[in-house]
Amino acid sequence: AQSVTQLGSHVSVSEGALVLLRCNYSSSVPPYLFWYVQYPNQGLQLLLKYTSAATLVKGINGFEAEFKKSETSFHLTKPSAHMSDAAEYFCAVSLYNQGGKLIFGQGTELSVKP
Amino acid sequence: EPEVTQTPSHQVTQMGQEVILRCVPISNHLYFYWYRQILGQKVEFLVSFYNNEISEKSEIFDDQFSVERPDGSNFTLKIRSTKLEDSAMYFCASKGTDSRTDTQYFGPGTRLTVL
Numbered sequence: 515a516q517s518v519t520q521l522g523s524h525v526s527v528s529e530g531a532l533v534l535l536r537c538n539y540s541s542s543v544p545p546y547l548f549w550y551v552q553y554p555n556q557g558l559q560l561l562l563k564y565t566s567a568a569t570l571v572k573g574i575n576g577f578e579a580e581f582k583k584s585e586t587s588f589h590l591t592k593p594s595a596h597m598s599d600a601a602e603y604f605c606a607v608s609l610y611n612q613g614g615k616l617i618f619g620q621g622t623e624l625s626v627k628p
Numbered sequence: 629e630p631e632v633t634q635t636p637s638h639q640v641t642q643m644g645q646e647v648i649l650r651c652v653p654i655s656n657h658l659y660f661y662w663y664r665q666i667l668g669q670k671v672e673f674l675v676s677f678y679n680n681e682i683s684e685k686s687e688i689f690d691d692q693f694s695v696e697r698p699d700g701s702n703f704t705l706k707i708r709s710t711k712l713e714d715s716a717m718y719f720c721a722s723k724g725t726d727s728r729t730d731t732q733y734f735g736p737g738t739r740l741t742v743l
Binding site for chain 2: 548550555556557558559560563604606614615616617618619620621
Protein backbone atom coordinates (compact mmCIF):
# COMPACT_ATOMS: atom_id res chain seq x y z
CA ALA A 515 0.00 0.00 0.00
CA GLN A 516 1.15 3.52 -0.65
CA SER A 517 2.22 5.78 2.17
CA VAL A 518 3.94 9.06 2.83
CA THR A 519 6.38 9.88 5.60
CA GLN A 520 7.36 13.42 6.51
CA LEU A 521 10.46 13.59 8.64
CA GLY A 522 10.12 16.17 11.36
CA SER A 523 6.76 17.29 12.67
CA HIS A 524 8.19 20.72 13.39
CA VAL A 525 10.92 22.63 11.58
CA SER A 526 12.18 26.02 12.67
CA VAL A 527 14.34 28.28 10.49
CA SER A 528 15.50 31.85 10.62
CA GLU A 529 14.18 34.37 8.15
CA GLY A 530 16.37 34.24 5.05
CA ALA A 531 17.59 30.72 5.73
CA LEU A 532 17.07 27.67 3.54
CA VAL A 533 13.86 25.77 4.05
CA LEU A 534 14.03 21.99 3.64
CA LEU A 535 11.00 19.86 4.39
CA ARG A 536 11.45 16.15 3.87
CA CYS A 537 9.02 13.72 2.30
CA ASN A 538 9.50 10.08 1.44
CA TYR A 539 6.89 7.93 -0.20
CA SER A 540 6.20 4.28 -0.64
CA SER A 541 4.43 3.13 -3.77
CA SER A 542 4.44 0.03 -5.92
CA VAL A 543 3.48 2.00 -9.02
CA PRO A 544 4.59 5.39 -10.34
CA PRO A 545 3.14 8.01 -8.05
CA TYR A 546 1.95 11.52 -8.49
CA LEU A 547 3.24 13.70 -5.66
CA PHE A 548 1.95 16.92 -4.19
CA TRP A 549 2.85 19.48 -1.58
CA TYR A 550 0.04 21.41 0.04
CA VAL A 551 0.26 24.28 2.53
CA GLN A 552 -2.25 25.04 5.25
CA TYR A 553 -2.28 28.44 6.89
CA PRO A 554 -4.03 28.78 10.25
CA ASN A 555 -7.80 28.40 9.98
CA GLN A 556 -7.65 27.89 6.24
CA GLY A 557 -7.97 25.00 3.82
CA LEU A 558 -5.23 23.26 1.91
CA GLN A 559 -3.59 25.12 -0.94
CA LEU A 560 -1.51 23.42 -3.61
CA LEU A 561 2.14 24.50 -3.65
CA LEU A 562 3.33 22.21 -6.43
CA LYS A 563 2.86 18.80 -7.97
CA TYR A 564 4.85 16.13 -9.78
CA THR A 565 2.99 14.19 -12.45
CA SER A 566 5.78 12.38 -14.31
CA ALA A 567 7.09 15.29 -16.34
CA ALA A 568 10.16 17.20 -15.14
CA THR A 569 11.63 15.84 -11.92
CA LEU A 570 12.37 19.32 -10.59
CA VAL A 571 9.09 21.05 -10.00
CA LYS A 572 8.67 24.73 -9.27
CA GLY A 573 5.68 25.94 -7.34
CA ILE A 574 4.20 29.08 -5.91
CA ASN A 575 5.89 31.41 -3.42
CA GLY A 576 9.39 30.36 -4.48
CA PHE A 577 9.08 26.73 -3.42
CA GLU A 578 10.39 23.83 -5.43
CA ALA A 579 10.69 20.07 -5.03
CA GLU A 580 12.69 17.38 -6.72
CA PHE A 581 11.36 13.91 -7.41
CA LYS A 582 14.09 11.32 -6.79
CA LYS A 583 12.89 7.86 -7.67
CA SER A 584 16.04 6.14 -6.40
CA GLU A 585 15.54 7.71 -2.99
CA THR A 586 11.72 7.62 -3.08
CA SER A 587 11.81 11.22 -2.00
CA PHE A 588 10.10 14.47 -2.86
CA HIS A 589 11.65 17.05 -0.55
CA LEU A 590 10.40 20.62 -0.56
CA THR A 591 12.87 23.50 -0.55
CA LYS A 592 12.96 27.26 -0.62
CA PRO A 593 16.26 29.15 -0.75
CA SER A 594 15.24 31.95 1.59
CA ALA A 595 12.50 31.71 4.20
CA HIS A 596 10.06 34.53 4.73
CA MET A 597 7.95 35.14 7.81
CA SER A 598 4.84 34.53 5.73
CA ASP A 599 5.99 30.95 5.03
CA ALA A 600 5.07 29.92 8.57
CA ALA A 601 2.38 27.28 8.11
CA GLU A 602 1.72 23.54 8.07
CA TYR A 603 3.02 21.69 5.02
CA PHE A 604 1.64 18.39 3.80
CA CYS A 605 3.16 15.99 1.32
CA ALA A 606 0.70 13.72 -0.47
CA VAL A 607 0.73 10.90 -2.99
CA SER A 608 -1.86 9.78 -5.47
CA LEU A 609 -1.72 6.81 -7.82
CA TYR A 610 -2.54 6.93 -11.50
CA ASN A 611 -4.53 3.75 -11.31
CA GLN A 612 -6.87 4.95 -8.59
CA GLY A 613 -9.53 7.59 -8.51
CA GLY A 614 -7.10 10.26 -7.50
CA LYS A 615 -7.49 10.07 -3.75
CA LEU A 616 -4.67 11.71 -1.89
CA ILE A 617 -2.73 9.94 0.84
CA PHE A 618 -1.19 12.54 3.11
CA GLY A 619 1.85 12.58 5.32
CA GLN A 620 1.63 13.68 8.92
CA GLY A 621 2.46 17.25 8.14
CA THR A 622 5.37 19.49 9.08
CA GLU A 623 4.84 22.74 10.90
CA LEU A 624 7.26 25.37 9.70
CA SER A 625 8.18 28.22 12.05
CA VAL A 626 10.19 31.19 10.81
CA LYS A 627 12.14 33.23 13.35
CA PRO A 628 12.94 36.89 12.72
CA GLU B 629 -10.61 32.62 -9.15
CA PRO B 630 -13.11 29.80 -8.62
CA GLU B 631 -13.01 28.21 -5.20
CA VAL B 632 -14.58 25.44 -3.19
CA THR B 633 -16.84 26.67 -0.42
CA GLN B 634 -18.07 24.84 2.66
CA THR B 635 -20.80 25.53 5.18
CA PRO B 636 -21.00 25.82 8.07
CA SER B 637 -17.51 26.77 9.15
CA HIS B 638 -18.16 25.32 12.59
CA GLN B 639 -20.81 22.85 13.67
CA VAL B 640 -21.42 21.81 17.26
CA THR B 641 -23.70 18.85 17.85
CA GLN B 642 -24.67 16.37 20.51
CA MET B 643 -23.56 12.76 20.28
CA GLY B 644 -26.12 10.69 18.39
CA GLN B 645 -27.41 13.59 16.32
CA GLU B 646 -27.32 13.72 12.55
CA VAL B 647 -25.22 16.35 10.82
CA ILE B 648 -24.98 17.41 7.22
CA LEU B 649 -21.88 19.18 6.00
CA ARG B 650 -22.24 21.09 2.78
CA CYS B 651 -19.83 21.86 0.00
CA VAL B 652 -20.10 23.72 -3.27
CA PRO B 653 -17.34 22.42 -5.57
CA ILE B 654 -15.89 24.36 -8.47
CA SER B 655 -18.55 24.42 -11.15
CA ASN B 656 -16.96 22.47 -14.01
CA HIS B 657 -15.29 19.86 -11.83
CA LEU B 658 -16.24 16.21 -12.06
CA TYR B 659 -14.52 14.51 -9.14
CA PHE B 660 -15.42 15.22 -5.54
CA TYR B 661 -13.85 14.18 -2.28
CA TRP B 662 -14.25 14.37 1.46
CA TYR B 663 -11.32 14.25 3.84
CA ARG B 664 -11.08 14.73 7.56
CA GLN B 665 -8.38 15.87 9.93
CA ILE B 666 -8.63 15.01 13.58
CA LEU B 667 -6.85 17.61 15.69
CA GLY B 668 -3.12 17.00 15.63
CA GLN B 669 -3.33 14.18 13.11
CA LYS B 670 -2.89 13.80 9.37
CA VAL B 671 -5.50 14.53 6.75
CA GLU B 672 -7.35 11.30 5.96
CA PHE B 673 -9.29 10.35 2.85
CA LEU B 674 -12.94 9.48 3.42
CA VAL B 675 -14.65 9.11 0.07
CA SER B 676 -14.47 10.00 -3.60
CA PHE B 677 -17.48 10.62 -5.83
CA TYR B 678 -17.72 10.63 -9.61
CA ASN B 679 -20.57 10.37 -12.07
CA ASN B 680 -23.13 10.45 -9.26
CA GLU B 681 -21.75 7.52 -7.37
CA ILE B 682 -19.08 6.67 -4.85
CA SER B 683 -15.90 5.62 -6.64
CA GLU B 684 -13.88 4.78 -3.55
CA LYS B 685 -14.26 4.92 0.20
CA SER B 686 -11.97 4.35 3.13
CA GLU B 687 -12.46 2.13 6.16
CA ILE B 688 -13.51 5.22 8.09
CA PHE B 689 -16.48 5.73 5.78
CA ASP B 690 -18.83 3.22 7.36
CA ASP B 691 -22.62 2.94 7.27
CA GLN B 692 -22.95 6.06 9.40
CA PHE B 693 -21.63 8.17 6.55
CA SER B 694 -23.25 9.01 3.25
CA VAL B 695 -22.64 11.49 0.45
CA GLU B 696 -24.96 13.07 -2.02
CA ARG B 697 -24.95 15.53 -4.84
CA PRO B 698 -28.60 16.51 -4.66
CA ASP B 699 -28.85 19.32 -7.16
CA GLY B 700 -25.82 19.30 -9.40
CA SER B 701 -24.04 21.99 -7.43
CA ASN B 702 -23.94 20.99 -3.78
CA PHE B 703 -22.01 18.00 -2.46
CA THR B 704 -22.97 16.89 1.03
CA LEU B 705 -21.57 14.62 3.69
CA LYS B 706 -24.06 13.23 6.19
CA ILE B 707 -23.19 11.57 9.44
CA ARG B 708 -26.29 9.78 10.70
CA SER B 709 -25.48 9.36 14.37
CA THR B 710 -22.43 11.29 15.45
CA LYS B 711 -19.87 9.91 17.86
CA LEU B 712 -17.34 11.77 19.95
CA GLU B 713 -14.59 10.49 17.70
CA ASP B 714 -16.20 12.16 14.68
CA SER B 715 -14.96 15.49 16.02
CA ALA B 716 -12.60 16.74 13.34
CA MET B 717 -12.11 19.23 10.54
CA TYR B 718 -13.84 18.01 7.40
CA PHE B 719 -12.52 19.15 4.04
CA CYS B 720 -14.27 18.93 0.73
CA ALA B 721 -12.21 18.90 -2.47
CA SER B 722 -12.98 18.87 -6.16
CA LYS B 723 -11.02 18.14 -9.29
CA GLY B 724 -11.39 18.67 -13.02
CA THR B 725 -11.57 16.29 -15.94
CA ASP B 726 -8.29 14.37 -15.65
CA SER B 727 -8.66 11.89 -12.83
CA ARG B 728 -4.93 11.31 -12.60
CA THR B 729 -3.16 14.60 -12.76
CA ASP B 730 -5.61 17.39 -12.14
CA THR B 731 -5.18 19.29 -8.93
CA GLN B 732 -7.61 18.80 -6.08
CA TYR B 733 -8.87 22.13 -4.80
CA PHE B 734 -9.81 22.15 -1.16
CA GLY B 735 -12.44 24.13 0.68
CA PRO B 736 -11.71 25.92 3.95
CA GLY B 737 -13.19 23.09 6.00
CA THR B 738 -15.97 22.58 8.53
CA ARG B 739 -14.93 22.06 12.10
CA LEU B 740 -17.27 19.50 13.64
CA THR B 741 -17.42 19.29 17.42
CA VAL B 742 -19.39 16.43 18.93
CA LEU B 743 -20.26 16.83 22.60
